[in-house]
Every structure is written in C-alpha cells, then in structure tokens.
Amino acid sequence: MNTQPEHSRAGERSGVRPAIQVTAAGATAEPDRGGHVATGTEDENSSAPEFLSYPDLASRALAGSVVAANDELFAQRENLISAHRPAFDPADFGHKGKVYDGWETRRRRDDGNDWAIVRLGVPGVVHGVVVDTAWFRGNYPPFISVEAVALDGYPSVSDLLEADWRTLVPRSDALGDTPNYYAVDSDRRWTHVRLSIYPDGGVARFRVHGEAVPDPDFLTGTIDLAAAENGGSLAYASDAFYSSPAAIILPGRARNMGEGWENARRRGPGNDYAIFSLAQRGTIAHVEVDTSYYVGNAPGWVRLSVADLAPGADLDTSPDGEGGQWTDILAKVAVQADTRHRFLTDTSVPATHLRLDVYPDGGLSRLRAWGELSEEDLTRARARYDETRP
Numbered sequence: 001m002n003t004q005p006e007h008s009r010a011g012e013r014s015g016v017r018p019a020i021q022v023t024a025a026g027a028t029a030e031p032d033r034g035g036h037v038a039t040g041t042e043d044e045n046s047s048a049p050e051f052l053s054y055p056d057l058a059s060r061a062l063a064g065s066v067v068a069a070n071d072e073l074f075a076q077r078e079n080l081i082s083a084h085r086p087a088f089d090p091a092d093f094g095h096k097g098k099v100y101d102g103w104e105t106r107r108r109r110d111d112g113n114d115w116a117i118v119r120l121g122v123p124g125v126v127h128g129v130v131v132d133t134a135w136f137r138g139n140y141p142p143f144i145s146v147e148a149v150a151l152d153g154y155p156s157v158s159d160l161l162e163a164d165w166r167t168l169v170p171r172s173d174a175l176g177d178t179p180n181y182y183a184v185d186s187d188r189r190w191t192h193v194r195l196s197i198y199p200d201g202g203v204a205r206f207r208v209h210g211e212a213v214p215d216p217d218f219l220t221g222t223i224d225l226a227a228a229e230n231g232g233s234l235a236y237a238s239d240a241f242y243s244s245p246a247a248i249i250l251p252g253r254a255r256n257m258g259e260g261w262e263n264a265r266r267r268g269p270g271n272d273y274a275i276f277s278l279a280q281r282g283t284i285a286h287v288e289v290d291t292s293y294y295v296g297n298a299p300g301w302v303r304l305s306v307a308d309l310a311p312g313a314d315l316d317t318s319p320d321g322e323g324g325q326w327t328d329i330l331a332k333v334a335v336q337a338d339t340r341h342r343f344l345t346d347t348s349v350p351a352t353h354l355r356l357d358v359y360p361d362g363g364l365s366r367l368r369a370w371g372e373l374s375e376e377d378l379t380r381a382r383a384r385y386d387e388t389r390p
C-alpha cells in the first residue's frame, strides 16, 4: 500500500500558493501526474476550495485519532484519518465482505444514522471539511453532517457523547467515489469533530482543514517555531511535484522518502524553495535540516532566511526574494545526503516567516526551527487562544 501522505497537489511544478498541506484526499487507481503516489481525485480537481490550504487537523500525521464510532462492521473507523491516499484492491475480500480503505458501517434496517468522532491532533479553527467517499460507489452515504465541540483535557468517550455539540455543516448531500467539500464558517476553536452519515455507508477519508490554535502554555521555553503542531504552516512552495513541503514540519521523524518534501528534478535555472508561516513570531536559535532517506535526491546546498511581517503584510514569494524582506539566518551551506544536520543560526532576529532554499532542487524529510517567543509574542498567542474559545 502506498504510504505517502496526501499533503500535496502532487504533480505541480510551478509556484504553489497556497500549497495543499498535510492532506488532500481522494483516490483512483491510476498513477498521478506526480508519479509515485496513488492519484487523488481531490487534488486533481482544479476547483479545489481555498480551505485546503490549511493543515488537516484530523490527520493521523498530526496526531489526530478516531475515538469512537457507533458501528464499523465492514471497515475500521481509524482509516478515516490515514495520511495516505485511499487504496483499493478489487480482489480483496475478507470474512465480513469487501475490504475498503475507509470507515464503513453495515446496512441499517431502522431509522437511525451512523457517526464517528475524531479528536483533532491540534485544536483549531475549522475552515472546511472533506468527506472523501473514494471507492465507495454502491455504498456511500447520500447525506452527511458535521458537528464540533471544545473540551479541555482528555475527555472520555462518554464525556464526548454527553457534550454540547455545535453544528459546523448541517445535513448536506454527498456523492459517491469523490471528495465532497464543505466550507465551514466558524471563528471558534474546537478539539473534537463528529461526522454523521445518513443513513449508513462508507467514507474513505475525513479531512478537517483549519488553523491550529494550540494551548499557549506549551509555547514557552525553546520550541520548534516551524512545527505544524505548534501552529506553523506552509505559506508557499516553488514545487510540490511529488509531495509538499508541508510534510517537513509534521511531528516526529519521517519513516521513508514518501513522508517528506520531494520536488521534481529541476532542468532550468534557479532553485526550489518553500516558505513557512511560523507558529508565532519568535527568534530562531538553531535549526535542523534533515535529509534522511533522500539518498540520490538530497539538495546540494540549503539556505535559510527569515522575514518579520506585520499582520496582513504581503509576503515576498518571488524566486530571488530580493524585495528586502528576507534576512539570512543560515548562509548557503553544503548538505549531505541522508543526514540529520544541525546548524546554529548566524543571526538572531524576530521572525514571522521562514524561507528554505534548496539548491538546485532536492528533498528534505524534516525541518526544525528551534527558538523562543518574547513575552510580548507569548501574550499575543494567549490572546488568540482566548478569543477563539467557544
């Protein structure tokens, strides 16, 4: 089975903004334009909605989990949040029927409906959800709805079942074998999301795209300012042909090349680069540039620079970055293949954005930007957390 996270518009060669982040969903059997991942119906879709630019807060890759479902006879609920694209083997049958890479309930013989509850890996403001029914053709749910709740700590399933759920997506139509997109208009921060299907059926993936708003009590001391779990996100990528740079700020280490950022071989002038919006404004003291698993396709050199932008200011995404926004914190330096590098930064300046240049192209499995928030920036993070409280 392909295990490449669905974090990219695989196949895009030129500037990707906003880049599809931790996820995109959907699947067909054909190889995609990008090559080594199963193709996605969702990310092949040129009319894909803007909210896909936000990270998938439900993804297993960001530590989400499916904490409960009322039924999962045909296919296990945990498949809903797998990072990789849904697979399908027409010959694969098990003791209970056709094997699907998704969540599938039995045929109902009453008037009820089925549901599954997802704990988001990071609490956040949800801007849209994807209910991807890839491969579910005669057994998809014709209607869905989505609700959310915000609970402190680590609630049990019974706590969740008794909680006061708020509607994010009212009961709406869904189609089979396709990513179904639903924009969400909410400025509150949620910890859990419930997908209801009517009356029953199968869903391959459930993606919950939004702005991570982590607890600021854990943004103290030295933290990874780029990390998605702290609220970092991809702002721009020059090339996400095989996979998106959004992957390199995910938690933990990559387990193979498919879990990092891989661009196409550059045949023209210039170099590839990615720009990240930092979790919070902060000062980076040292960085980790991990080329693990990139053996024949690591960059020859990398360079890191930062920008300190006021809220709402335009980000310079130009290839040369010579608009005066960027300050080098790591001058162009040679890197080795399949190596976890650590570098002290040359300059300590407050930053809201981090730019990674790779020369001339090449992949990385992880990028870490260790630094600290000033008291003032921490106060701002606390204010954001408070203002999004449901």
Ligand SMILES: NC(=O)NC(NC(N)=O)C(=O)[O-]
Residues within 6 Å of the ligand: 074, 096, 097, 098, 099, 100, 104, 107, 138, 139
């Ligand atoms: N061919 C099927 O998919 N049938 C059934 N589902 C599974 N998983 O076997 C069904 O009733 O939906």
